[in-house]
Amino acid sequence: MRPIATTRSASGTPTGRLAVWWVIASEIVIFGGLLASYIMFRLSHPEWAEYASHTNTWIGAFNTFVLLTSSLSAVLAHQAAEAGNGKKAAKLLYWTMLGGITFAVVKGFEWNMEISHGFTISSNGFWSFYYTAAGLHALHVIAGVVIMGIVAQTAKQNLELHRVELIGIYWHFVDLVWIFLFPLLYIAK
Amino acid sequence: MSEHAHPNYFKIWAWLLVLLSISVAGPMLEIPVVTLITAFGIAIVKAYLVARNFMHLNVEKKYVVYLLTTMVVFMLLFFAGAAPDVMNQEGDQWYKPKVEAEAAATPHH
């Protein structure tokens, strides 16, 4: 049973959403620390531009496209949930999950290709950051897909519809991180 | 939350895709400054669009925006504190000898 505490809202923001903002705040500093380190190294090692030229911009761009589109379906799911249409929200969440899965699968192929060309995580600093940053992000994508599956399952029965918004906000944040990873890892050459 | 008019999400999505194409096309001009702007300037615009419209920060309580901005500012602070040591090759009374060229030349296992 849910405690009364959970239903109160002294700050004016519903508890669930407030918590998601705090999660995102703590995620900003995790990715922030990693990316700040990357940028420092990148600026002090001009030769990394050469290493970076082996990344495939088109795959990166395709994945950006996939994530942006999945963000659209996530926000549409939120809209449907607000309108009380749990079925539609669930369906849109499934589309979002499909986007996340596509992203992960493409990433898998991309890495497989790069590793087979000899660009492994220990090749040099650039590739270490490439795999670590994108890997940390991919873990967030996979976690998002799993949670979204659970949320969609309850939303389908018109239960806990506020969760659709919560997972949506998280998903947009994951999208946002990728928006910065894409130029940092692929475009800057 | 349910009272406010929703922005047209499709329109924002379309804008994001346009920006994405520009950021991909930018480096083809092979002008470093243009690449910098199309890559990172556009990333910031994209992030703004997503945060404002998809995450609904435009209608969220202001303190949330301040909270998230504070976190970003802390990261800039971290960068400013760490960069003088990590990013530079030399500084006041210290330098990093060029070991790297050798390390890059030796094959990695």
Place this chain on the structure above:
Amino acid sequence: MAEHAGEAAHGHDGHHEMSFWSKYVFSTDHKIIGMQYMFTGMAMALIGGFMAYVFRMQLAFPGEAVPGFGGVSPADYNSLITNHGTIMIFWVAMPVLIAGFGNFLIPLMIGCDDMVFPKINRLSYQIFLLSAIVLIVSFFVQGGGFGGAWTAYPPLSAKAEYSLTPLGSTLWLVAVALEFVAFLLGGINFVTTTMNSRAPGMKMYDIPMVIWMIVVASILFMASVGPLIAGAVMLFMDQNVGTGFFDPGKGGDPILWQHLFWFFGHPEVYVVLLPAMGIVADIMTVFSRKKLFAYRTVLYTVFGTGVLSFTVWAHHQFIAGVDPRMAHIFTITTLLISVPIAEMCFVYIATLYGGSIQLSTPMLWALAFLAEFLIGGVTGIFLGASGADVYFHDTYFVLAHFHYTFFPIAIIGVFAGITYWFPKMFGRHLSEFWGKVHFWGTIVAFNCIFIPLFMLGAAGQHRRIYNYNHFPDLATPELQRLRVIATSALLVMLAFQAVFLINFFYSLFKGKKAEKNPYNANTLEWTAASPPPHGNWAELPRVYRGPYEYSHPDRDTDYWPQNEPN
């Protein structure tokens, strides 16, 4: 929000019998989770204390077998000091002060029935317990426990051929990372609960100081730990898959880790300090029957300290090879942060003025906190001033300094809190007499441990050395005498903890029964039964005023509970 309707309908989930497991082990009740954190923390404190005993014995009587441990090899010694530090900060100070008191006190003091996310709360403890187990396992793996100091500077921590503890270092890192995850989950719960679930009528300035401080501490933790989590991922990769983030041979930089670590590490000091400060504020007001002097000023100094704490981190790295020009900036910010902390101490002293002070056991601990913390505070100035730090860095002066801050925080503050809230936690009173015996035994012995260490630091004795015989200037009988004094005092202090443990467990079952509000205190937890049932109150309280309305001139009684309409 239509969900408020549920508030009245929330009857009590009856008294259906719960099994021991669901009541005490897999409970989602914030009080039980708080106890779990507290007891786990106390168990870890015993381990950490035992480690201190072993390495202090080695220092006082180098080379001789330590009773209960045996001979101490250099590898043992490094592992002992490393894990003593790690345990005392991450597995004692944080779980007891923030998670333990935070879980127990936040819902009770803000007048709600539980944390907002009870299941996440339970998950947080389970992850924490797992992290403690991983850490303990790391002592017994091949190669022994990690011995690269709690700061884990690479390349020593990154490469097994340097540290000689291939598994120990990785398990140590994993344990610390898991612990961070546990506290992130807990912290989000604390902050959200306090922001959203306060009793009706409780405004920002009606929140008890201890809750404010725990919340600000949680926020500081959340905002600072991110870079270190990223750093831990990078270090893990360096250890296990051959990347070179911190390896200069591969284009990395060991200094980067130091920045990532201390960007977290310095706010962390305030993360543990603030809850202890809050506990002391609440106890001091109750036992001097005084309103807290300048509540808002205290709050602003807390915020000021919080923000400033993000700008001082590199004072740990003055001589660690950072660019010397940066030292000026960090000297200035470090000395600036002395201002709000000094102000907090002034406020606490001012609170005593005109009071009616009763020297009960919790009050003794609270006052001792201030007296001892002042020593820790003023000796910090020597280290924050870059010029003086050139000499003091890595000496026992540093060690004594931060023990004079962490001991008041993690031991004195915790004892203050436990002795004060014991009646609420367990419905019984501790023995005052044995409480005072324990207090004096601990405080006197504590000073006898660390004042000699200040002297040793001034004499240039550097840290993390298992045997000073290799350093002729330090192997003198005069200095050895100081080491023996410190070790003897430690033995006395550890022996006195038995008094506490006996008092604690005896009173738990046989102590005098406690009524609802034994101290005539104002805050909401004292309006619930002792101990509070599941759900805390049959009817949740309303709040009409601030927490520190003691000795109000318009009142006959010298207290004015927050929930009384007038």
Place this chain on the structure above:
Amino acid sequence: MLEHYLPAASTYASDIDGLVNLIFWIVGVWFVLCQVVFFYFIIKFRRKPGVKAQYITGEEKEQKRWISIPHALVLICDVFIVYGAVTVWVDIKQTLPEPEESTPVRVIGQQWAWTFVHAGPDGLLDTPDDIETVDELRIQVNHKYRYQLESEDVLHNFSIPVFRLKQDAIPGRVIEGWFEATQTGTFDVQCAEICGIGHGIMAARIVIEPAADHAAWMSENAPRTVLAATTP
């Protein structure tokens, strides 16, 4: 105060000691003041039957003065401390003597020994007459030395307590600094940064000798590498 425990054997040792004394007196006064007031309050305002505590909010201006004035005074004291710290720091860490009037010495830390490369009679490093010693640094009194600090493996810290000198040695980085001894004698050189299981045995000695003795030692050892016996 530090001289009670160990001699001040470098030109800047007395500066550091002076700074430490300055801080000691400033914070000492504050500390004693706080504790005296604190204990006075505890004794004076002990609970007495029938006496009610005063109701002081601390929010009014004349009450807040008791906090804000000490606050300002602390800030002023901080200015003095910062000034002292910065001057000493600039002298030790940011000033290098001119090459003409000083001799270079290379200090290399590794697990778990110090290697010192003395410049030899010609006063230049990386020449055939360099003298390499392990765990023994020999210098001439009243002469400026520029050290180049390097590390082979992990972090170390080149620490000479009698000089009040400390500096981390970091792999992948060369850090420069200086010292000038003011008295002769033999003292400890420590490693003051944990560097693995041998950290506790990573001791060296510094031998400070008069110019004539030092010159004799150099000419005696110049061409070949000497491994000095390590201290027990």
